[in-house]
Amino acid sequence: MGKNVLKRIDLIFKHEDDCHEVLQKTLKRSDDELINELIGSGLKGRGGAGFPTGLKWKLTREAQGDVKYVICNADEGEPGTFKDREILATVPYKVLTGMAVCGKIIGATNGYIYLRGEYRYLVKDLEAEINKFHKICDEVGLNFRIKIFLGYGAYICGEESALFESMEGKRGEPRNKPPFPTEFGYMGKPTVINNVETLAHTWTIFKYGAKKFRDLGVQDSRGSKLFSISGDTPIPGIYELELGMTVEEFVEDFGDGDTKAVQVGGASGFCVPRKKFRDIAIGYQGKLTGISLPTGGSMMLFNSSRSMYNVLHNYLEFFAEESCGQCTPCRVGTQQLLQGIKAVKRGEKPAAYLDKLLSLSETMKATAKCGLGQSVANSFQSIVENFREEMIY
Amino acid sequence: MSNTVNLTINGFDVSVPKGTTVLEAAELLGIKIPVLCFHKDLCIAGNCRVCVVEQVGSKKLVAACATPVHEGMEILTNSLLVRNSRKHMIELLLSEHNADCTKCYRNGNCELQDLASEYKITNQDFIDLAVSRAYTIDAFSPSILKDDSRCIRCQRCVRTCDELQSVGALAVAHKGDHMKISTFFNKPISEVVCTNCGQCVIHCPTGALIERNYIEEVWTAIADPTKHVVVQTAPAVRIGLGEELGLSPGERVTGKMIAALRRLGFNSVLDTDFTADLTILEEGTELLHRLEKVLVEKDEKYKLPMTTSCSPGWVKFFEHIYPDMLDHMSTCKSPQQMFGALAKTYYAKKIGVDPENIVSVSIMPCTAKKFEANRPEMRDSGYKDVDYVLTTRELAIMIKQAGIEFADLPEEKYDSIMGKSSGAGVIFGTTGGVMEAALRTAYEIVTGREVPFENLNITPVRGLEGVKEAKIKIEGCKPEWKFLEGVELKCAVAHTLANARKVMDLVKSGKADYHFIEVMACPGGCLGGGGQPIPTTPEIRQKRMQAIYEEDMSLPIRKSHENPEVQQLYKEFLGEPYGHLSHKLLHTEYVERQRY
Structure with a gap:
């Protein structure tokens, strides 16, 4: 507990007051150079899905379109995640700079921050920061403007295509893919949509070079990452750590000595039981061996006083309510999983019914229209398989 | 870059144009992929996930309806993974559904039920x-x-x-x-x-x-010996009804339908086409009257363009969306309501039955007609002009309930009076039909000559294009119509309310100079109406349309003003078109409605 085996990184929250210079210097470099820098850094999307950021910008730059957009996804809705809020509150200029550079590269003059409805209190300060930043853009001769779009509290609107629909004034329902946002995003135009943290990392990469970022992390999981740490830990909060650590290392630092499981990646992520702490790394692809888990940064620790049935019940209630309701596997599947574990717990269904539910969750993963419905299986399977007794008795 | 994409589906090669979906490509190979949220009339939703198929190399299944093909794609439509997933989808939908099928109106014609049966979800x-x-x-x-x-x-x-x-x-x-x-x-x-x-x-x-069904009410009326039950049949019913009774789309069943109605016990089997012809005389006269008022007298009380008013869905849409433009709409009642008003006046007198004891039933391809019959304005006979409106589907249900072998029925003819019609009355059932019928008559009234189209077929207003336009130059007018000499009559025809809105927005903004606009609320006109057999698809509408024009060509009289029973009606009862009694019985007014 609190052993400090993991190196604390201080890149994102380090206050730097050279926004003007960074933007000016960066804009002087060619688009190709910047994209190569970004690709070379190995930065992957910090929202959780882990799509290579440089590639996303490159594809959008190459996409046909007279109008393009940059959107910062600040609809931080995953249970147990609270890092983006902190970035926007303390170092917003890093995010704004990332958006502006992206706009210059892909050929967009407008950017939007899709801000979670619950973060309304940030709007005033953020708008002041945006105004300040617009002046800097004018000074360096960049035609770029950023606006805030306030969400209204639907989890699904963090899904990029549902987010576009929401911004367009429609019901927030995910679209069919393809086409992807790089070709057909907001208003049907090529769009780069990045998580807040991803954009903040581009500041580091453009200012200090790809190497500084790439030197952190392992293999295909490069750089540092913010973790929102909560649950049974003596030191909850936001920490910037290198990717590639094992859950065991993480628990040594953050656990309370009685950690039974860690939920990596929030409700849509995976539950790692104690017996697998050593085998599982946090990142996009494994260390040299073993399994690794991608994550948007939510780390929830549970000690032996917690019922994993209650944890799963809580997640499933969340999904049954937050599914947009559009596609069958997600709308009905989440309800069936929820009602199913309740029925097993009450003895109304035999324990073997859990296997039917596991098979259903597998179907949901393969058939749901968007990431929400596909990822319900993550927590469901990892909790049911590892804590089956707790589901039954 | 080539515009053709090569892929395999279940191991069979297929080449399709770029942009084709997996579902369409499979159809070309004769491989059926089940769908629920997909419909050829509508945009792709991809939300039921019943059409998921396996794309070799991808862990996720893809929705066949929403996934465009790409080069080298390998699709499996019936792998174990697909089958299990598809079964799960059907089971999930059933779990959320009131699956008490025996108590469902759509029992026997339900896409979910079909799938459950196909996949044996027992x-x-x-x-x-x-x-x-x-x-x-x-x-x-x-x-x-x-x-x-x-x-x-x-x-x-x-x-x-x-x-x-x-x-x-x-x-x-x-x-x-x-x-x-x-x-x-x-x-x-x-x-x-x-x-x-x-x-x-x-x-x-x-x-x-x-639909709200009124089958039991009609059975009860038929069984009541004190009631004289008359039935009228809309033009589009005769080309749709067969589909509900085991025949193919596009089969004309006019004679069998009449025979069936008689066997159901209706006292008199009459034709809405008769009042369709009457509508043409009233509406045609109204149009000519308006043209004179607007073009010659510059009377601002009268508005052009005039729009048709036969489609009650369109009428209510107009009242909601364009409440400030109601005087553009023809005051003519729809053929159904004209029939109803006459059934309890003219007809009652002719056959010597107290109108109190007449029950007026109509068979319509339409659900809006049910609302129309219930409008408070539709009681000009002193009674409810049309008592019950049944859809084509409800009629088929009655025929089945009565144990009638429809296919074996003889061909019979409508009763008289109010049973005779022209081909112009029949084509009311298709988009462009009212326009064509009106032009056949109006042109002849004004010039004394037939419309200058081969076989009277005014082809520019035909077909399934959403908005059609036609111009007819009026030349060689009779002396009393001299003011129309050289006028180019500009017409527009729209079907579906989305297309109607396009046309009316042009009119509203002053960007269109039409004289006459025909609107039908449903795609294809009444033949694709909301009361027609299910399914109705673009292909089926095409076949029904063909059948309507065949029916028109098969009739000896093709022009409304030549319908002898209509002529008799004016002589014996109404006097003249657009006259005093017509105004009382056959014309109506509209209501300004809100948008919410």
């Missing part, structure tokens, strides 16, 4: 979610009944109401387990902008949206 392991829900049934509308317990949330109705009709009466509300198809503030559909067109009903795969 064990329902999943928890029944439907029982614990307080589903609502909205039965306030005289036209449409909405039963949320039967809804599978495919959103076909929402897309129909929005895309085809631009009405937007139905929308998705709430999310997750509370997600449902609802209306503005969850009001009954009778209290929102709903036009009662029934397109949601024929696009609904299950029994969530159905």
Whole structure:
């Protein structure tokens, strides 16, 4: 507990007051150079899905379109995640700079921050920061403007295509893919949509070079990452750590000595039981061996006083309510999983019914229209398989 | 870059144009992939996930309806993974659905039921979610009944109401387990902008949206010996009814339909086409009258363009959306209502029956007609002009209930009076038909000559294009119509309310200079009406349209003003077209309605 085996990184929250210079210097470099820098850094999307950021910008730059957009996804809705809020509150200029550079590269003059409805209190300060930043853009001769779009509290609107629909004034329902946002995003135009943290990392990469970022992390999981740490830990909060650590290392630092499981990646992520702490790394692809888990940064620790049935019940209630309701596997599947574990717990269904539910969750993963419905299986399977007794008795 | 894409489906090679979906490519190979939320009339939703197929190399299944093909793609439509997933989809939908099929109006014609049967979903392991829900049934509308317990949330109705009709009466509300198809503030559909067109009903795969049926009421009337029950049949029923009774789309069943109606026990089997011909005389005269008022007298009380008023879905749409333009609409009642008004006046007198004892039933391809018959304005005979309106589907139900072998019936003829019609009356059942019929008559009244088209077929107003335009130059007028000499009559024809809106917005903004506009609320006109057999698809509409024009060509009289019974009606009863009695019985007024 609190052993400090993991190196604390201080890149994102380090206050730097050279926004003007960074933007000016960066804009002087060619688009190709910047994209190569970004690709070379190995930065992957910090929202959780882990799509290579440089590639996303490159594809959008190459996409046909007279109008393009940059959107910062600040609809931080995953249970147990609270890092983006902190970035926007303390170092917003890093995010704004990332958006502006992206706009210059892909050929967009407008950017939007899709801000979670619950973060309304940030709007005033953020708008002041945006105004300040617009002046800097004018000074360096960049035609770029950023606006805030306030969400209204639907989890699904963090899904990029549902987010576009929401911004367009429609019901927030995910679209069919393809086409992807790089070709057909907001208003049907090529769009780069990045998580807040991803954009903040581009500041580091453009200012200090790809190497500084790439030197952190392992293999295909490069750089540092913010973790929102909560649950049974003596030191909850936001920490910037290198990717590639094992859950065991993480628990040594953050656990309370009685950690039974860690939920990596929030409700849509995976539950790692104690017996697998050593085998599982946090990142996009494994260390040299073993399994690794991608994550948007939510780390929830549970000690032996917690019922994993209650944890799963809580997640499933969340999904049954937050599914947009559009596609069958997600709308009905989440309800069936929820009602199913309740029925097993009450003895109304035999324990073997859990296997039917596991098979259903597998179907949901393969058939749901968007990431929400596909990822319900993550927590469901990892909790049911590892804590089956707790589901039954 | 080549525009052809090569792929394999279940191991068979197929080459298709770029942009084709997996579903379409499979269809070319004769491989059927089941669908629920997909409908050829509508945009792709990809939300039921019943059409998922395996794309070799991808862990995720893809929705065949929503996935464009790409070069080298390998698709499996019946792998074990696909089958298991598809079964799960059907089981999930059933678990949320009031699956008490025997008590469902759509029992026997339900896409979910068909799938459940095809995949032999005999064990329902999943928890029944439907029982614990307080589903609502909205039965306030005289036209449409909405039963949320039967809804599978495919959103076909929402897309129909929005895309085809631009009405937007139905929308998705709430999310997750509370997600449902609802209306503005969850009001009954009778209290929102709903036009009662029934397109949601024929696009609904299950029994969530159905017509309000009046079958028992009609059986009761028929059984009552004190009642004289007359039935009128709309033009589009005779080319659709066969589909509900085992015949192929596009089969004309006029004679058999008449024979069936007689066997059901109706006292008199008459034809709405008769009043369609009458409508042409009234509406044609009204148009000529308006042209004179506007072009010669510059009387600002009269407005051009004049729009048709036969389609009650269109009328209600107009009242909601263009309440400030109501004087553009022809004051003519629809043929159904003209018939109703005459049945309890002229007809009653002719056959010597007290109108009190006449029950007037109409068979319509339409659900909005049910609403129309219930409008308070529609009582000019002193009684409710039309008592009960049945859809084509309801008639088929009655025929089946009566144990009639429809295919074996002889061909019979309509009774007289009010049973005779011209080909012009028949084509009311298709988009462009009213326009064509009106032109056949109006041109001849004005010039004394037939319209200058081969076989009287005014082809520019025919076909399934959304908005059609035609211009006819009037030359060689009779002396009393001299003011029309050289006038180029400009006409527009629109079907579906979305297309109607396009045309009317042009009119409203002063960008269109039409004289006469025909609008039918439903795609293809009445032949694709909300009361027609299910399914109705673009191909089926095409076949029904062909049948209507064949019926027109088969009749000895092709012009409304030559209908001898119509001539007799004016001579014995009405006097002259657009005259005093006509105004009392055959014309109406409209109501300004709000948008919500």
